[in-house]
Amino acid sequence: MKLLVLGGSKAQRQCIDEAHEDGHQVVVCDYLPTSIGHNLGDESYLVSTFDEKGVCQVAKESGVHGIMTMGTDQPVYTGAYVSHKLGLPYLLSLETALGVTNKKTMKAIFDTYDIPTVKYELIDIPKLDAMMKERTQGLDLQFPIVMKPVDSQGQRGIFYLEDLAGIRDHIEETFSYSRKDQVLIEEYYAHDEVTFSGWVMGGKLYPLILSDRVTFQDKGQLGICLSHEWPSKYFKDYGQEIIGLSERIVKAFKIEEGPVYFQFLIGNQGVKVNEIAARIGGAYEGFFIPEVTGFSIVKAQINAQLGLAYDDEALMNYDINEDHKHISVQLFFVEACKIGKMPDESQVLEREGVLACGFHVHKGGQTPVIQNATARGGYIILEGSNRKELEERIHRLYDWFRIEDEEGRNRLIHTDYDAYGRSYFHKSYPHQEDF
Numbered sequence: 001m002k003l004l005v006l007g008g009s010k011a012q013r014q015c016i017d018e019a020h021e022d023g024h025q026v027v028v029c030d031y032l033p034t035s036i037g038h039n040l041g042d043e044s045y046l047v048s049t050f051d052e053k054g055v056c057q058v059a060k061e062s063g064v065h066g067i068m069t070m071g072t073d074q075p076v077y078t079g080a081y082v083s084h085k086l087g088l089p090y091l092l093s094l095e096t097a098l099g100v101t102n103k104k105t106m107k108a109i110f111d112t113y114d115i116p117t118v119k120y121e122l123i124d125i126p127k128l129d130a131m132m133k134e135r136t137q138g139l140d141l142q143f144p145i146v147m148k149p150v151d152s153q154g155q156r157g158i159f160y161l162e163d164l165a166g167i168r169d170h171i172e173e174t175f176s177y178s179r180k181d182q183v184l185i186e187e188y189y190a191h192d193e194v195t196f197s198g199w200v201m202g203g204k205l206y207p208l209i210l211s212d213r214v215t216f217q218d219k220g221q222l223g224i225c226l227s228h229e230w231p232s233k234y235f236k237d238y239g240q241e242i243i244g245l246s247e248r249i250v251k252a253f254k255i256e257e258g259p260v261y262f263q264f265l266i267g268n269q270g271v272k273v274n275e276i277a278a279r280i281g282g283a284y285e286g287f288f289i290p291e292v293t294g295f296s297i298v299k300a301q302i303n304a305q306l307g308l309a310y311d312d313e314a315l316m317n318y319d320i321n322e323d324h325k326h327i328s329v330q331l332f333f334v335e336a337c338k339i340g341k342m343p344d345e346s347q348v349l350e351r352e353g354v355l356a357c358g359f360h361v362h363k364g365g366q367t368p369v370i371q372n373a374t375a376r377g378g379y380i381i382l383e384g385s386n387r388k389e390l391e392e393r394i395h396r397l398y399d400w401f402r403i404e405d406e407e408g409r410n411r412l413i414h415t416d417y418d419a420y421g422r423s424y425f426h427k428s429y430p431h432q433e434d435f
Helices: 010-021 052-062 075-086 094-099 103-112 125-134 164-175 235-252 285-293 297-305 313-317 345-349 387-400
Strands: 002-006 025-029 043-045 066-068 120-123 145-149 159-161 183-187 192-201 204-215 225-230 257-267 270-277 326-330 339-341 354-359 378-384 412-417 423-427
Touching: 002 010, 002 052, 002 075, 010 025, 010 285, 010 297, 025 052, 052 075, 066 075, 066 297, 075 094, 094 103, 103 183, 103 235, 103 270, 125 164, 145 164, 159 164, 164 183, 192 235, 204 235, 204 285, 225 285, 225 412, 235 257, 235 270, 257 297, 285 297, 285 326, 285 354, 285 378, 326 387, 345 354, 378 387, 387 412
Parallel strands: 002 025, 002 066, 025 043
Antiparallel strands: 120 183, 145 159, 145 183, 192 204, 192 257, 204 225, 225 326, 257 270, 326 378, 354 378, 412 423
């Protein structure tokens, strides 16, 4: 059969590879000519995954039997639109796909079903200009606030702001990442963040993972993720509450089948829902969910999107409450520089506990200033039989792993753990061992 994959980055590579393993042909759509998917697919097209009509034309001419994406939000709606137009199988209705990709619609559903979220408003430039002219706040929110597009992803166009002038200074940039005429503003809620991954079958939610989402603490890099840690340190106190909220979300959004990925904030007002998605997560959950659960979530979605049966035995037998191996997904960054020296992926894969890795940067390349998640340098997934072993492996990895500029300075940014198991951020780690 022929599967259309929306997106050709490393976030979609596992989907492409596993579809090929199962004997399917793969068609890739991605607007970037440098995306690796163009070299991996049987067919590839320079078409944006946001371009519903362009993708529809590709799907029709290529004669695909199903469409999917993973690790990215907005193409979820494109897949629903094209599948609806062409009568292809799809796991979400158009209504549900809109709800899980458009934050305006998402927030309205939260309100309707009393799902706890931070206080918010929607604003456009005329309303903002009127408030500025009248010298009135005009908002039923307390500053500081967070401003974000209603239809973007990857922490693009997100700002932490302390007054109306700040909104005015940054709203045009937020709109540059949006196709809509309003932006979302929310009261800032001091929090730690956790992510929930599950699979829905016949309208019933099967919990898979609750992980800590460790982010930059700098307000200028708000929400940009540095690692995912499984199991979450909050599972004991909040796990059942979050699973219960996730079940309510599944019903409210009428999700009947497929993967879900929900982000929760935990602060002094308890658990609040940040945002939700009906896809496999972008922190390479497709790799580590099978390691923990035995459920091949990527293969399950491939089959389901093609209208085929999938193996659900491991899903039915898995219990999120039992003890499992510990996983860390390290999502490292590199300070802005020209890279002079770094190891190969094959060398990283030889390190103790490493399950998978992938680099977005290369020797001789120029790394950008970090403004959103697209500046990420790569990922490394590690496992341990317990938390202590995992933390020791992470620490040994960064004793060795360096990405140097042309002057030999280590420019790596990552998370690590001290001798007491406390997470911290690390820049320019000291040199201890050559590659």
